[in-house]
Amino acid sequence: MNREENDLEKIKTGIPGFDEIAGGGFIKNRNILVQGEAGTGKSTFSMQYLVEGIRQYNENGLFISLEYDPIFLIEDMKAYNWPINEYTRENKLSIVAPKGGLENPSNMNVDDLINFIFEETDKVNAKRLVIDSLNSLEFIFSKTENYRKEMIRFNSLIGDLECTTLLISELHNNIYTYLSHGVINLFYTKVGANRLRGIEVRKMRGTQHSSYTHAMLIQDSTGIEVLPTEIDFNL
Amino acid sequence: MIILATIIIDPFISEVLSSINLNEYERKAYLSILEEGKVVARNISRKSGIPYAKVYQTLDALIDKGFILKDDGRPKKFYAIDPKTSFTRRLEFLEREWRSQQSLREMNVEKILPSLVLLFNETKPQQKTEGGVWKIIGLEEIFNKVDTLMISVSKRILITSNNSKLINQLLNRVYRPNLEIIIRSQKIPENYKDITFIKIPVSNSSTICVIDEYAMITIFEVKNNYTAVLTKMNEMIKSYLSDIEQGGE
């Protein structure tokens, strides 16, 4: 069985400096949790992951935006000079919100959402998938009889799409920390009068990765860059 | 986007699969796998049009029903078992299932039949009745009548007889726990509990069975032919009163 090999197959994110601290990148076709408080750069990190996938690795991407209108998301990212519109036109990238619209997610159940994601990955032949964010799924899951079981089912169905998936979460230590094959923590922490950005590979199964929290920058035109230097917020 | 191969929409194949209890999704998934060989769930969903969220439970059902198997890779790949094997096993399974359903049906029919027969006997049109007095011919009919009367018994049975065989037969039919049973006879049978026996000289010519205070059956035996007269006090009174109303008497 070639299972062991598959377990270790990696894909590079293409985000400058990140793959070096993550032991080569993400585990292919697995779910990775990207967590951090508001404004820590989760959406930016994830969009860059999709853009670099297309630009460098010929892997198409799908961004499922569950709480934010795709139009605003695209506007927010304008400063980075990513060819988002071009990729969208070429059907390499798709940024979508669920069918019912963001105003009325209450109409959607877990099955609808799973089917929606499946159909959308199919449309662009996505190899990279971002679900932004799990927090907005809480509402959909809370309508089900067995919350935990449904979450596990969702995770496993998404995991079988043959996409390398980033699940974005604002909460730390939710059930996905255990279900995911990797966990990335993002920080934007006050140090004196300033705030500093940091990124940590908290978990990456079967991988030797950096155990440090690394400094991270978000800059005009280039977007995110992870530095090899560790950062100490207690300075 | 969905490519339906001809076999998937063949109505006869579909009908036969449905007759062995494969639902629409299961039929489509099974035929897709037959056509594709080894295939992951996502592609089965693509090919057959089964919603992705439903495809795993559909495939699990097909595994349970013995049509396909899965390997333990990730994502899991599904493949068909030789149809000869799976269909033979499926038919055998359905036959066993049918048999057990049938025997359950038979058991249940057995349970309800006596009360239906009682009802039927009660309302049988050819019974001769005359003002609360019935004449009943034949032991079988007599016992049927006793069974009917026993439906509404509440307190007590009184049997007066010297015919111990008949006493036994009657006891078999009327015995209920919590029911007072009194037997008046010259000979006392031995193997009954909870029954009051009163040893007393009794006529040999008839057997009398009194059910509560509303029915009395008097059974006569002539050369193994049994006849009985049933009297019901309330019926007698009813009949008498209706006669009066019609100006009869």
Ligand SMILES: Nc1ncnc2c1ncn2[C@@H]1O[C@H](COP(=O)(O)OP(=O)(O)OP(=O)(O)O)[C@@H](O)[C@H]1O
């Ligand atoms: N052009 C830019 N140059 C530098 N930093 C920027 C630029 N644009 C946005 N930022 C920073 O990125 C932050 C937003 O990042 P992002 O939207 O990815 O965070 P997030 O973790 O997804 O937040 P939320 O939880 O609110 O969705 C902004 O608050 C800002 O600090």
Ligand SMILES: [Mg+2]
């Ligand atoms: Mg965001």
